[in-house]
Amino acid sequence: MMRRRVEIVCSHAYYSCIKIGIYTTWWKAGMAEESVKLLGYWASPFALRVHWALKLKGVLYEYMEEDLPNKSTLLLRYNPVHKKIPVLVHNDKPLAESLLIIEYIDEVWKQNPLLPDDPYERAKARFWVKFFDEKCASEIMAAFSSKGKEQEKAAIARENLKTLESALQGKPFFGGETIGFLDIAVGWIGIWARIVEEIVDVNLIDAETMPLLIDWSKKFLEVPIIKASIPPWDKLLEHNKGFHKILTVAST
Amino acid sequence: MAKSEAVKVVGAWSSPFAMRPLIALKIKSVEYECLEEEIGCKSKFLLKSNPIHKKIPVLIHGDKLVCESLIIVEYIDEVWSSAPSILPSDPYDRAIAKFWAAFVDDKFYPSMKESNTGVGEEAKKAGLEKMVDGLALLEDAYVKCSKGKPFFGGNQLGYLDIALGCFLGWLRVTEKSLQTKLLDEAKTPGLVNWAESFCAHPAVKDVMPQTDQLIEVSKTVAKLRAASAPPK
Numbered sequence: 193m194m195r196r197r198v199e200i201v202c203s204h205a206y207y208s209c210i211k212i213g214i215y216t217t218w219w220k221a222g223m224a225e226e227s228v229k230l231l232g233y234w235a236s237p238f239a240l241r242v243h244w245a246l247k248l249k250g251v252l253y254e255y256m257e258e259d260l261p262n263k264s265t266l267l268l269r270y271n272p273v274h275k276k277i278p279v280l281v282h283n284d285k286p287l288a289e290s291l292l293i294i295e296y297i298d299e300v301w302k303q304n305p306l307l308p309d310d311p312y313e314r315a316k317a318r319f320w321v322k323f324f325d326e327k328c329a330s331e332i333m334a335a336f337s338s339k340g341k342e343q344e345k346a347a348i349a350r351e352n353l354k355t356l357e358s359a360l361q362g363k364p365f366f367g368g369e370t371i372g373f374l375d376i377a378v379g380w381i382g383i384w385a386r387i388v389e390e391i392v393d394v395n396l397i398d399a400e401t402m403p404l405l406i407d408w409s410k411k412f413l414e415v416p417i418i419k420a421s422i423p424p425w426d427k428l429l430e431h432n433k434g435f436h437k438i439l440t441v442a443s444t
Numbered sequence: 445m446a447k448s449e450a451v452k453v454v455g456a457w458s459s460p461f462a463m464r465p466l467i468a469l470k471i472k473s474v475e476y477e478c479l480e481e482e483i484g485c486k487s488k489f490l491l492k493s494n495p496i497h498k499k500i501p502v503l504i505h506g507d508k509l510v511c512e513s514l515i516i517v518e519y520i521d522e523v524w525s526s527a528p529s530i531l532p533s534d535p536y537d538r539a540i541a542k543f544w545a546a547f548v549d550d551k552f553y554p555s556m557k558e559s560n561t562g563v564g565e566e567a568k569k570a571g572l573e574k575m576v577d578g579l580a581l582l583e584d585a586y587v588k589c590s591k592g593k594p595f596f597g598g599n600q601l602g603y604l605d606i607a608l609g610c611f612l613g614w615l616r617v618t619e620k621s622l623q624t625k626l627l628d629e630a631k632t633p634g635l636v637n638w639a640e641s642f643c644a645h646p647a648v649k650d651v652m653p654q655t656d657q658l659i660e661v662s663k664t665v666a667k668l669r670a671a672s673a674p675p676k
Contacts, residue, residue, distance in 0.1 A: 273547065273581060285536050289546060292539050299535040311522035312508050318515045323496065355496060 228253040229281040231267055233260050234423055235431045237380035238290040239278040243421045244376045245294045249301040291321055291377060298373065306373040320359045320366070321377040327352040328381070332396060336388045336432075337439035346394035353381075353397060357405040364411060375412055382409035383422060387432050447523060449506030451476040454490055456483065458661045460553075460610035462501040463651050464513040467606050468520040470647035472527040483661060484668040514545055517606055531603045537589075538603075541596065544585050545607035552578040553611065559618055560662070561669075572622060576631075582608065583632040590634070594641040601645055609642040616655040617662060 230246065230253050232239030246253050258267055258277050270279045270286035279286050280293045282300070287293050298306040307314050331349035335342045359366055359374065366374035385396040399406060412418060451469065453476055455462025469476050481490055481500055493502040494511045503510040503519065510516045521530040532538045555578055558571025589596045589604060596604035619626050627636050643652055 282536070287536070287539050287543070289543055292542050292546070295542075296535055296539040299538070311519050312505075312510070314522065315510045315515050315519040318518070319510075319512055322512060322515070 226252070227281070227283050229256055230254070231256050231258055231264075231270065231279040231281070232277045233258050235428060236277060237384055240380055240421060240423075241290045241376055242278045242280060242293050242297075244379065244418055245297045245306065247417050247421060248304050248306070248371065248376070249297060250303065251297065251301055291325070294373060294376060306367070306371075306376065308367075308372070316359075317366075317373050320356065320374050323352075324356055324374075324378050324381075328356055328378075332381075332385060332388055335394050335396070336392055336436060339440045342392050342394050346392075346396055349396055350398055350401070353385075353405060354401055357402050360404050360408055365408065371412065371415065371418070375408075379409075379412050379418065382413050383425070383428065387429055390429065391433055391436050447474075450504075452479055452504040453477070454479045454481060454493055454502040454504065455500045456481045457651075458483065458653055458658055459500055460614060461499075461513040463610040464606050465501050465503050465516045465520060466651045467601070467610070467647050468517045468530055470651070471530060471601060472520060472524040474520070474524055474527075483664055514542075514549070514603075514607060517603060521603070528600055529602075530597070530606070532597070540589065541602065541604040544582070544589070544596075544604050547578075547581070548604075548607050548611070552582070552608075556611065556614060556618055559622060560614075561666075568622070572618075572624070575618070575626060579626060579632050579635065583635050586634045586638055590638070594638065596638070601642070601647060605638075605642055609639075609648065612639055612643060613653050613655060613658050617658045620655065620659065621662075 228246070228251055230239070230242055232242065232255060234257060243255075256266075258264060260277070263275060267277065267279065268275055270281060271277075271288040274288055276288065278290055278293060279288050280296070281287075282296075287296055294306065307317055328349060331345050331352060335345035335349055338345060356378070363369070365371050366378065381397070388394065389396050397406060397409070413422065451474055453462070453465050453469070455466070455478060457480065466476070466478075479489070481487055486498055490500065490502065491498055493504065493509055494500075497511060499511070501511075501513055501516060503516045505519075505523070510519050517530060532541055552575065555571050555574035559568050559575055560571070562568045562571050585604075586596055590598065593599050595601050596608070601609075615626055626632075627639055629636055642648055
Protein backbone atom coordinates (compact mmCIF):
# COMPACT_ATOMS: atom_id res chain seq x y z
CA MET A 193 0.00 0.00 0.00
CA MET A 194 1.37 3.41 -0.99
CA ARG A 195 2.05 5.46 2.13
CA ARG A 196 2.62 9.20 2.08
CA ARG A 197 2.14 11.64 4.98
CA VAL A 198 0.95 15.06 3.94
CA GLU A 199 1.33 17.90 6.37
CA ILE A 200 -0.35 21.16 5.54
CA VAL A 201 0.82 24.06 7.60
CA CYS A 202 -0.26 27.59 6.81
CA SER A 203 1.31 30.57 8.48
CA HIS A 204 1.36 34.29 8.29
CA ALA A 205 4.59 36.26 8.47
CA TYR A 206 7.37 36.00 11.14
CA TYR A 207 7.25 32.24 11.68
CA SER A 208 10.03 31.64 9.17
CA CYS A 209 10.55 28.02 10.12
CA ILE A 210 7.05 27.08 8.99
CA LYS A 211 6.76 27.68 5.29
CA ILE A 212 3.52 28.29 3.45
CA GLY A 213 2.82 25.28 1.32
CA ILE A 214 2.67 21.55 1.47
CA TYR A 215 5.39 19.25 2.85
CA THR A 216 5.08 15.76 1.53
CA THR A 217 6.30 13.08 3.85
CA TRP A 218 4.02 10.10 4.53
CA TRP A 219 0.25 9.59 4.03
CA LYS A 220 -1.69 7.13 6.10
CA ALA A 221 -4.19 5.58 3.71
CA GLY A 222 -7.76 5.66 4.91
CA MET A 223 -7.17 8.45 7.49
CA ALA A 224 -10.52 9.94 8.51
CA GLU A 225 -11.22 13.58 7.58
CA GLU A 226 -10.20 15.62 10.57
CA SER A 227 -9.77 19.33 11.14
CA VAL A 228 -6.92 20.35 13.40
CA LYS A 229 -6.00 24.00 13.89
CA LEU A 230 -3.45 25.58 16.15
CA LEU A 231 -3.74 29.22 17.16
CA GLY A 232 -0.31 30.38 18.25
CA TYR A 233 2.35 33.03 18.24
CA TRP A 234 5.69 32.53 16.54
CA ALA A 235 7.77 33.60 19.55
CA SER A 236 5.81 31.67 22.18
CA PRO A 237 7.54 28.68 23.78
CA PHE A 238 4.12 27.38 24.85
CA ALA A 239 2.90 27.30 21.26
CA LEU A 240 6.19 25.69 20.24
CA ARG A 241 5.53 22.81 22.63
CA VAL A 242 2.29 22.05 20.82
CA HIS A 243 3.93 22.29 17.38
CA TRP A 244 6.47 19.74 18.58
CA ALA A 245 3.80 17.36 19.85
CA LEU A 246 1.76 17.56 16.64
CA LYS A 247 4.81 17.08 14.44
CA LEU A 248 6.11 14.14 16.48
CA LYS A 249 2.74 12.50 15.98
CA GLY A 250 2.65 13.35 12.27
CA VAL A 251 -0.67 15.16 12.64
CA LEU A 252 -1.99 17.37 9.82
CA TYR A 253 -2.82 20.80 11.10
CA GLU A 254 -3.46 24.36 10.04
CA TYR A 255 -1.45 26.98 11.89
CA MET A 256 -2.98 30.37 12.55
CA GLU A 257 -0.68 33.13 13.77
CA GLU A 258 -2.18 35.50 16.33
CA ASP A 259 -1.29 39.18 16.49
CA LEU A 260 -1.10 39.23 20.28
CA PRO A 261 -1.48 42.98 20.85
CA ASN A 262 -4.71 42.71 18.82
CA LYS A 263 -6.24 39.39 19.78
CA SER A 264 -8.60 38.00 17.17
CA THR A 265 -12.29 37.44 17.83
CA LEU A 266 -11.58 33.81 17.03
CA LEU A 267 -9.07 33.52 19.90
CA LEU A 268 -11.40 35.31 22.30
CA ARG A 269 -14.19 32.95 21.28
CA TYR A 270 -12.06 29.82 21.59
CA ASN A 271 -10.39 30.79 24.87
CA PRO A 272 -12.73 33.22 26.64
CA VAL A 273 -11.40 32.30 30.11
CA HIS A 274 -7.70 33.06 29.66
CA LYS A 275 -7.68 34.75 26.19
CA LYS A 276 -4.27 33.22 25.48
CA ILE A 277 -2.52 31.09 22.93
CA PRO A 278 -1.92 28.29 22.23
CA VAL A 279 -5.38 26.95 21.45
CA LEU A 280 -5.87 23.67 19.63
CA VAL A 281 -9.14 23.34 17.73
CA HIS A 282 -9.89 19.73 16.83
CA ASN A 283 -13.04 19.21 14.77
CA ASP A 284 -14.30 22.60 16.01
CA LYS A 285 -13.70 21.75 19.65
CA PRO A 286 -11.25 24.23 21.23
CA LEU A 287 -8.76 23.37 23.93
CA ALA A 288 -6.43 25.74 25.77
CA GLU A 289 -3.36 25.34 28.02
CA SER A 290 -0.31 23.86 26.32
CA LEU A 291 0.28 20.90 28.65
CA LEU A 292 -3.36 19.82 28.53
CA ILE A 293 -3.25 20.13 24.76
CA ILE A 294 -0.19 17.86 24.58
CA GLU A 295 -1.82 15.20 26.79
CA TYR A 296 -4.94 15.40 24.60
CA ILE A 297 -2.85 15.00 21.43
CA ASP A 298 -1.16 11.97 23.01
CA GLU A 299 -4.52 10.37 23.82
CA VAL A 300 -6.15 10.99 20.46
CA TRP A 301 -3.20 10.11 18.20
CA LYS A 302 -1.68 6.91 19.57
CA GLN A 303 1.45 6.68 17.39
CA ASN A 304 4.78 7.73 18.98
CA PRO A 305 3.42 7.81 22.55
CA LEU A 306 4.61 10.75 24.63
CA LEU A 307 3.51 9.59 28.07
CA PRO A 308 4.61 6.19 29.42
CA ASP A 309 2.05 3.38 29.91
CA ASP A 310 2.82 2.77 33.56
CA PRO A 311 0.67 4.91 35.91
CA TYR A 312 3.56 5.63 38.29
CA GLU A 313 5.86 6.73 35.45
CA ARG A 314 3.01 8.91 34.14
CA ALA A 315 2.56 10.46 37.57
CA LYS A 316 6.29 11.22 37.74
CA ALA A 317 6.27 12.84 34.28
CA ARG A 318 3.28 14.99 35.24
CA PHE A 319 4.94 15.92 38.54
CA TRP A 320 8.11 17.13 36.81
CA VAL A 321 6.22 19.01 34.13
CA LYS A 322 4.27 20.87 36.83
CA PHE A 323 7.50 21.49 38.77
CA PHE A 324 9.15 22.90 35.66
CA ASP A 325 6.31 25.30 34.85
CA GLU A 326 5.79 26.48 38.43
CA LYS A 327 9.35 26.54 39.74
CA CYS A 328 11.70 26.91 36.76
CA ALA A 329 9.85 28.69 33.96
CA SER A 330 8.14 31.13 36.32
CA GLU A 331 11.41 32.04 38.04
CA ILE A 332 13.13 32.54 34.68
CA MET A 333 10.24 34.80 33.67
CA ALA A 334 10.61 36.65 36.97
CA ALA A 335 14.37 37.13 36.37
CA PHE A 336 13.49 38.46 32.91
CA SER A 337 10.78 40.87 33.95
CA SER A 338 11.52 42.22 37.42
CA LYS A 339 13.89 45.14 37.46
CA GLY A 340 16.37 44.95 40.33
CA LYS A 341 15.65 41.34 41.32
CA GLU A 342 17.19 39.60 38.31
CA GLN A 343 20.09 37.93 40.14
CA GLU A 344 17.91 36.83 43.05
CA LYS A 345 15.32 35.22 40.76
CA ALA A 346 18.02 33.69 38.55
CA ALA A 347 19.57 32.02 41.60
CA ILE A 348 16.23 30.40 42.45
CA ALA A 349 15.77 29.32 38.82
CA ARG A 350 19.26 27.75 38.81
CA GLU A 351 18.57 25.81 41.98
CA ASN A 352 15.28 24.51 40.58
CA LEU A 353 16.84 23.62 37.20
CA LYS A 354 19.43 21.60 39.10
CA THR A 355 16.59 19.75 40.83
CA LEU A 356 14.93 19.15 37.46
CA GLU A 357 18.19 17.69 36.12
CA SER A 358 17.86 14.84 38.65
CA ALA A 359 14.77 13.62 36.74
CA LEU A 360 17.04 12.58 33.83
CA GLN A 361 18.46 9.73 35.95
CA GLY A 362 21.23 8.87 33.48
CA LYS A 363 18.89 8.56 30.48
CA PRO A 364 19.48 10.39 27.18
CA PHE A 365 16.05 12.03 27.35
CA PHE A 366 13.55 12.60 30.16
CA GLY A 367 11.33 10.14 28.27
CA GLY A 368 14.09 7.49 28.26
CA GLU A 369 15.65 6.43 24.95
CA THR A 370 13.22 8.61 23.01
CA ILE A 371 11.59 12.01 23.49
CA GLY A 372 8.58 12.09 25.78
CA PHE A 373 6.11 14.47 27.39
CA LEU A 374 8.61 16.01 29.78
CA ASP A 375 11.18 16.61 27.02
CA ILE A 376 8.63 18.49 24.92
CA ALA A 377 7.38 20.46 27.93
CA VAL A 378 10.85 21.51 29.04
CA GLY A 379 12.69 21.53 25.71
CA TRP A 380 12.34 25.24 24.98
CA ILE A 381 14.52 26.05 28.00
CA GLY A 382 17.70 25.49 25.98
CA ILE A 383 16.78 28.42 23.74
CA TRP A 384 14.88 30.79 25.97
CA ALA A 385 17.20 30.49 28.95
CA ARG A 386 20.10 31.55 26.71
CA ILE A 387 18.09 34.50 25.45
CA VAL A 388 17.30 35.63 28.99
CA GLU A 389 20.95 35.14 29.99
CA GLU A 390 22.04 37.39 27.14
CA ILE A 391 19.47 40.14 27.64
CA VAL A 392 19.47 40.30 31.44
CA ASP A 393 23.08 39.20 32.11
CA VAL A 394 22.26 36.36 34.48
CA ASN A 395 23.41 32.75 34.63
CA LEU A 396 20.62 30.20 34.35
CA ILE A 397 21.82 26.93 32.83
CA ASP A 398 25.15 26.56 34.53
CA ALA A 399 27.79 24.44 32.77
CA GLU A 400 29.54 23.48 36.00
CA THR A 401 26.56 22.43 38.04
CA MET A 402 24.19 21.14 35.31
CA PRO A 403 26.30 19.22 32.78
CA LEU A 404 23.61 16.57 32.25
CA LEU A 405 20.91 19.14 31.57
CA ILE A 406 23.17 20.87 29.05
CA ASP A 407 23.90 17.53 27.31
CA TRP A 408 20.22 16.69 27.20
CA SER A 409 19.33 20.12 25.82
CA LYS A 410 21.92 19.86 23.01
CA LYS A 411 20.66 16.38 22.05
CA PHE A 412 17.02 17.46 22.17
CA LEU A 413 17.46 20.58 20.08
CA GLU A 414 19.36 18.61 17.42
CA VAL A 415 16.50 16.16 16.82
CA PRO A 416 15.44 17.06 13.26
CA ILE A 417 11.70 17.44 13.91
CA ILE A 418 12.44 19.60 16.99
CA LYS A 419 15.13 21.69 15.28
CA ALA A 420 12.99 22.40 12.22
CA SER A 421 10.32 24.18 14.30
CA ILE A 422 12.57 26.49 16.29
CA PRO A 423 12.27 30.15 15.28
CA PRO A 424 15.52 31.84 14.17
CA TRP A 425 17.73 32.86 17.11
CA ASP A 426 18.26 36.45 15.84
CA LYS A 427 14.56 37.10 15.46
CA LEU A 428 13.84 35.64 18.91
CA LEU A 429 16.59 37.70 20.52
CA GLU A 430 15.39 40.92 18.88
CA HIS A 431 11.79 40.19 19.79
CA ASN A 432 12.64 39.43 23.42
CA LYS A 433 14.79 42.54 23.78
CA GLY A 434 11.69 44.56 22.88
CA PHE A 435 9.54 42.47 25.21
CA HIS A 436 12.02 42.98 28.05
CA LYS A 437 11.87 46.76 27.62
CA ILE A 438 8.07 46.68 27.86
CA LEU A 439 8.09 44.45 30.94
CA THR A 440 10.72 46.39 32.87
CA VAL A 441 9.04 49.73 32.17
CA ALA A 442 5.79 48.25 33.46
CA SER A 443 7.49 47.05 36.66
CA THR A 444 9.04 50.42 37.60
CA MET B 445 1.58 -2.82 39.38
CA ALA B 446 0.41 -4.53 42.58
CA LYS B 447 -2.91 -2.85 43.40
CA SER B 448 -2.95 -4.79 46.65
CA GLU B 449 0.12 -3.03 48.04
CA ALA B 450 -0.56 -0.95 51.15
CA VAL B 451 -1.87 2.57 50.58
CA LYS B 452 -1.18 5.47 52.93
CA VAL B 453 -1.98 9.15 52.58
CA VAL B 454 0.07 11.78 54.35
CA GLY B 455 -2.39 14.61 54.88
CA ALA B 456 -4.32 16.78 57.29
CA TRP B 457 -8.07 16.70 57.97
CA SER B 458 -8.44 20.44 57.39
CA SER B 459 -6.57 20.52 54.06
CA PRO B 460 -8.75 20.67 50.94
CA PHE B 461 -5.85 19.33 48.86
CA ALA B 462 -5.37 16.35 51.17
CA MET B 463 -9.10 15.59 50.89
CA ARG B 464 -8.83 14.95 47.16
CA PRO B 465 -6.95 11.60 47.26
CA LEU B 466 -9.17 10.41 50.13
CA ILE B 467 -12.32 10.97 48.09
CA ALA B 468 -10.72 9.26 45.09
CA LEU B 469 -9.71 6.23 47.19
CA LYS B 470 -13.19 5.99 48.69
CA ILE B 471 -14.77 6.10 45.21
CA LYS B 472 -12.54 3.16 44.29
CA SER B 473 -13.25 1.37 47.60
CA VAL B 474 -9.52 1.17 48.28
CA GLU B 475 -8.49 0.81 51.91
CA TYR B 476 -5.90 3.27 53.11
CA GLU B 477 -4.21 4.52 56.23
CA CYS B 478 -4.16 8.23 57.07
CA LEU B 479 -0.93 9.70 58.39
CA GLU B 480 -2.07 12.95 59.90
CA GLU B 481 0.25 15.97 59.88
CA GLU B 482 -0.04 18.62 62.58
CA ILE B 483 -0.89 22.20 61.62
CA GLY B 484 2.16 24.42 61.51
CA CYS B 485 4.64 21.59 62.00
CA LYS B 486 5.97 19.41 59.18
CA SER B 487 7.10 15.96 60.26
CA LYS B 488 10.46 14.47 59.26
CA PHE B 489 8.46 11.80 57.47
CA LEU B 490 6.70 14.39 55.28
CA LEU B 491 9.97 16.18 54.51
CA LYS B 492 11.47 12.84 53.47
CA SER B 493 8.39 11.81 51.45
CA ASN B 494 8.11 15.10 49.58
CA PRO B 495 11.55 16.71 49.76
CA ILE B 496 10.91 19.00 46.79
CA HIS B 497 7.71 20.74 47.86
CA LYS B 498 7.53 19.62 51.52
CA LYS B 499 3.72 19.62 51.26
CA ILE B 500 0.78 17.36 51.78
CA PRO B 501 -0.81 15.31 50.38
CA VAL B 502 1.57 12.48 49.55
CA LEU B 503 0.27 9.10 48.46
CA ILE B 504 2.39 6.15 49.47
CA HIS B 505 1.52 3.07 47.44
CA GLY B 506 3.87 0.22 48.37
CA ASP B 507 7.26 1.77 47.77
CA LYS B 508 5.97 4.46 45.40
CA LEU B 509 5.50 8.08 46.44
CA VAL B 510 3.14 10.31 44.49
CA CYS B 511 2.86 14.05 45.21
CA GLU B 512 0.51 16.84 44.02
CA SER B 513 -3.15 16.19 44.79
CA LEU B 514 -4.58 16.15 41.25
CA ILE B 515 -1.71 14.01 39.98
CA ILE B 516 -2.48 11.61 42.84
CA VAL B 517 -6.18 11.49 41.88
CA GLU B 518 -5.27 10.67 38.29
CA TYR B 519 -2.80 8.01 39.47
CA ILE B 520 -5.51 6.41 41.61
CA ASP B 521 -7.89 6.39 38.64
CA GLU B 522 -5.27 4.74 36.42
CA VAL B 523 -4.12 2.10 38.91
CA TRP B 524 -7.59 1.04 40.09
CA SER B 525 -9.00 1.27 36.60
CA SER B 526 -11.85 -1.22 36.93
CA ALA B 527 -13.77 0.49 39.73
CA PRO B 528 -16.01 3.58 38.88
CA SER B 529 -13.98 5.95 36.63
CA ILE B 530 -13.01 9.29 38.08
CA LEU B 531 -11.87 10.93 34.84
CA PRO B 532 -14.16 10.95 31.78
CA SER B 533 -13.38 8.31 29.17
CA ASP B 534 -13.59 10.71 26.21
CA PRO B 535 -10.24 12.54 25.64
CA TYR B 536 -11.90 15.91 25.02
CA ASP B 537 -14.12 15.68 28.11
CA ARG B 538 -11.06 14.61 30.08
CA ALA B 539 -9.11 17.64 28.85
CA ILE B 540 -12.00 19.96 29.74
CA ALA B 541 -12.24 18.49 33.26
CA LYS B 542 -8.50 19.07 33.69
CA PHE B 543 -8.78 22.60 32.28
CA TRP B 544 -11.33 23.58 34.90
CA ALA B 545 -9.45 21.77 37.68
CA ALA B 546 -6.38 23.83 36.74
CA PHE B 547 -8.56 26.95 36.83
CA VAL B 548 -9.69 26.01 40.35
CA ASP B 549 -6.09 25.63 41.53
CA ASP B 550 -4.50 28.51 39.63
CA LYS B 551 -7.24 31.15 39.83
CA PHE B 552 -10.09 30.25 42.17
CA TYR B 553 -8.09 28.99 45.14
CA PRO B 554 -5.65 31.97 45.14
CA SER B 555 -8.61 34.35 45.05
CA MET B 556 -10.14 32.55 48.04
CA LYS B 557 -6.85 32.82 49.89
CA GLU B 558 -6.60 36.52 49.05
CA SER B 559 -10.14 37.18 50.29
CA ASN B 560 -9.28 35.57 53.63
CA THR B 561 -5.65 36.44 54.28
CA GLY B 562 -4.94 39.34 51.91
CA VAL B 563 -3.14 42.24 53.61
CA GLY B 564 -5.62 45.08 54.04
CA GLU B 565 -9.28 45.48 53.18
CA GLU B 566 -8.59 46.38 49.53
CA ALA B 567 -6.73 43.11 48.94
CA LYS B 568 -9.51 41.09 50.63
CA LYS B 569 -12.14 42.90 48.56
CA ALA B 570 -10.18 42.23 45.34
CA GLY B 571 -9.93 38.55 46.29
CA LEU B 572 -13.65 38.37 46.90
CA GLU B 573 -14.48 39.95 43.53
CA LYS B 574 -12.25 37.44 41.77
CA MET B 575 -13.99 34.62 43.67
CA VAL B 576 -17.40 35.85 42.52
CA ASP B 577 -16.17 36.05 38.90
CA GLY B 578 -14.62 32.60 39.23
CA LEU B 579 -17.82 31.08 40.56
CA ALA B 580 -19.79 32.55 37.64
CA LEU B 581 -17.42 30.78 35.23
CA LEU B 582 -17.62 27.56 37.24
CA GLU B 583 -21.42 27.74 37.23
CA ASP B 584 -21.32 27.83 33.40
CA ALA B 585 -18.82 24.98 33.36
CA TYR B 586 -21.07 22.97 35.67
CA VAL B 587 -24.09 23.43 33.38
CA LYS B 588 -22.04 22.34 30.33
CA CYS B 589 -20.17 19.44 31.96
CA SER B 590 -23.04 17.96 34.00
CA LYS B 591 -25.57 18.05 31.13
CA GLY B 592 -28.45 18.05 33.59
CA LYS B 593 -26.99 15.39 35.89
CA PRO B 594 -26.00 16.04 39.52
CA PHE B 595 -22.21 16.16 39.16
CA PHE B 596 -19.59 17.70 36.85
CA GLY B 597 -18.78 14.07 36.14
CA GLY B 598 -22.43 13.28 35.27
CA ASN B 599 -24.22 10.71 37.41
CA GLN B 600 -21.03 9.90 39.24
CA LEU B 601 -18.60 12.00 41.24
CA GLY B 602 -15.65 12.78 39.00
CA TYR B 603 -12.31 14.54 38.80
CA LEU B 604 -13.65 18.08 38.58
CA ASP B 605 -16.17 17.48 41.37
CA ILE B 606 -13.26 16.42 43.58
CA ALA B 607 -11.04 19.32 42.44
CA LEU B 608 -13.63 21.96 43.31
CA GLY B 609 -15.69 20.24 45.99
CA CYS B 610 -12.79 19.94 48.42
CA PHE B 611 -12.94 23.74 48.83
CA LEU B 612 -16.58 23.84 49.93
CA GLY B 613 -15.70 23.80 53.63
CA TRP B 614 -13.34 26.76 53.29
CA LEU B 615 -15.79 28.50 50.98
CA ARG B 616 -18.33 28.43 53.81
CA VAL B 617 -15.67 29.81 56.20
CA THR B 618 -15.14 32.67 53.73
CA GLU B 619 -18.89 33.32 53.56
CA LYS B 620 -19.08 33.53 57.36
CA SER B 621 -15.99 35.66 57.86
CA LEU B 622 -16.86 38.12 55.08
CA GLN B 623 -20.59 37.92 55.82
CA THR B 624 -21.52 37.30 52.24
CA LYS B 625 -23.16 34.55 50.22
CA LEU B 626 -20.95 33.10 47.50
CA LEU B 627 -23.01 30.08 46.47
CA ASP B 628 -26.33 31.70 45.84
CA GLU B 629 -29.64 30.41 44.41
CA ALA B 630 -29.96 33.47 42.20
CA LYS B 631 -26.44 33.61 40.74
CA THR B 632 -25.15 30.04 41.00
CA PRO B 633 -28.22 27.78 41.27
CA GLY B 634 -26.48 24.84 39.66
CA LEU B 635 -23.55 24.97 42.06
CA VAL B 636 -25.87 25.30 45.07
CA ASN B 637 -27.53 21.99 44.19
CA TRP B 638 -24.23 20.44 43.22
CA ALA B 639 -22.66 21.40 46.57
CA GLU B 640 -25.45 19.66 48.44
CA SER B 641 -25.11 16.49 46.34
CA PHE B 642 -21.33 16.57 46.70
CA CYS B 643 -21.28 16.91 50.48
CA ALA B 644 -23.91 14.18 50.89
CA HIS B 645 -21.99 11.70 48.73
CA PRO B 646 -20.75 8.62 50.63
CA ALA B 647 -17.17 9.22 49.43
CA VAL B 648 -17.23 12.77 50.78
CA LYS B 649 -19.34 13.00 53.91
CA ASP B 650 -16.82 11.39 56.27
CA VAL B 651 -13.89 13.52 55.08
CA MET B 652 -15.57 16.94 54.71
CA PRO B 653 -14.80 18.94 57.86
CA GLN B 654 -17.45 20.99 59.68
CA THR B 655 -17.34 24.74 59.07
CA ASP B 656 -16.92 25.53 62.79
CA GLN B 657 -13.91 23.23 63.03
CA LEU B 658 -12.33 25.01 60.05
CA ILE B 659 -12.98 28.42 61.62
CA GLU B 660 -10.99 27.25 64.67
CA VAL B 661 -8.17 26.12 62.37
CA SER B 662 -8.11 29.49 60.61
CA LYS B 663 -7.71 31.20 64.00
CA THR B 664 -4.82 28.85 64.90
CA VAL B 665 -3.13 29.47 61.55
CA ALA B 666 -3.56 33.25 61.92
CA LYS B 667 -1.93 33.10 65.39
CA LEU B 668 0.98 31.02 64.04
CA ARG B 669 1.42 33.43 61.16
CA ALA B 670 1.43 36.44 63.48
CA ALA B 671 3.92 34.73 65.80
CA SER B 672 6.35 33.98 63.00
CA ALA B 673 6.06 37.39 61.26
CA PRO B 674 9.21 39.52 61.50
CA PRO B 675 9.02 42.30 64.14
CA LYS B 676 8.04 45.73 62.78
